[in-house]
């Protein structure tokens with residue numbers, strides 16, 4: 001058994017690197033390659049392992065020290081004849097001397113290679129921006145936690161054991177998605193000029209949370225399409241006149257959408273909690289996004305597939321009124337299977353609506369616009385309706401989505417069918 005001092009190996013270009021963790025205690029037995037200290041450069045954390053097995057006699061650096069290649073860091077009483085290949089006079093190896101001697105001796109050369117390989121492995125696996133000590137990395141490995149997902153709270157963005165605990169706790173309680181509420185930077189905007197503060201309403205705060213949760217959790221894709229709305233606008237005019245009603249284009253779109261959804265059940269489904277299956281619904285409870293002074297509210301029309309356009313129109317008006325007057329009941333807000341968000345009365349052309357989970361699709365409708373096309377009788381101006389379908393790409397693929405919007409466009413032009421379901 002021999003007492004040996006070891007030196008920080010070649011750190012490449014890194015200089016004045018900080019010791020951020022000491023992984024062993026004096027008197028502790030270590031195996032060859034067990035981490036002894038952790039260094040942190042600008043780019044990565046590096047474990048410096050013991051080149052031999054033995055008992056730790058001294059760790060010659062402290063947390064916060066800055067070290068370089070060649071700084072002595074470990075004194076060890078090596079087990080058995082681990083170091084027999086080292087010369088007798090090398091019990092206190094000096095950095096320059098040691099390098100020469102190591103090169104000429106196979107055993108020590110191998111030790112030195114292991115030494116540097118381990119350093120570079122940590123460099124690579126730690127990526128360029130994840131800072132964590134070996135104990136934290138070990139724990140993360142044991143629980144298969146991707147350290148990139150853990151919010152660090154240590155100095156210089158280092159992941160601490162407590163961060164892992166918090167991560168696991170949040171995962172178990174399903175609260176990990178709530179932290180986005182706190183992601184706005186704390187900035188004093190009055191430094192640059194006069195400002196005012198407007199308190200968000202409870203409902204705005206709920207929307208804020210729900211919209212952000214949806215955006216973060218659901219891989220959204222939006223399929224845009226446009227359909228010739230001229231025939232339907234003409235029909236609407238005639239029907240409104242004939243029945244002395246004032247039915248919005250939205251009620252027609254809502255009814256046709258409900259019918260087409262029956263042919264595309266996946267868009268009227270929800271994914272199960274364990275993401276094992278899709279739950280297809282044999283009803284279309286159609287959510288209608290309503291803009292209110294308190295924020296966006298989405299009541300839904302139950303069993304829209306069984307209702308006429310006139311009935312749907314009355315329900316939209318009633319639900320929108322109740323939403324604006326804060327008179328909606330819980331049942332009006334629960335159980336939607338698909339949503340329509342219409343900006344048709346306002347303007348714009350195409351947008352990206354955000355899905356209302358657990359639904360997997362939402363149809364955005366914008367204001368009709370005039371477009372000149374080549375018809376049977378030459379050029380003619382027609383009204384086109386912009387459609388924007390956002391879908392959850394985990395549940396719906398692009399072909400299915402575009403087949404839906406194409407079918408919807410066809411159905412909107414099928415005025416014979418529409419007339420039959422008017423009243």
Ligand code: CAO
Nearest residue numbers: 248249250289290291320341342343344345365366367368
């Ligand atoms: N193209 C052209 N005109 C349209 C249209 C369209 N797609 N949709 C409606 N209009 C017209 C109507 O014809 C009506 O005009 P007239 O009185 O001249 O006939 C006018 O717009 C108003 O329509 P409406 O009062 O019937 O309202 P609506 O049924 O279209 O919408 C509601 C009702 C509740 C959806 C709406 O008030 C609302 O809140 N929309 C906002 C939805 C929203 O904020 N979505 C979120 C977007 S992303 O966050």
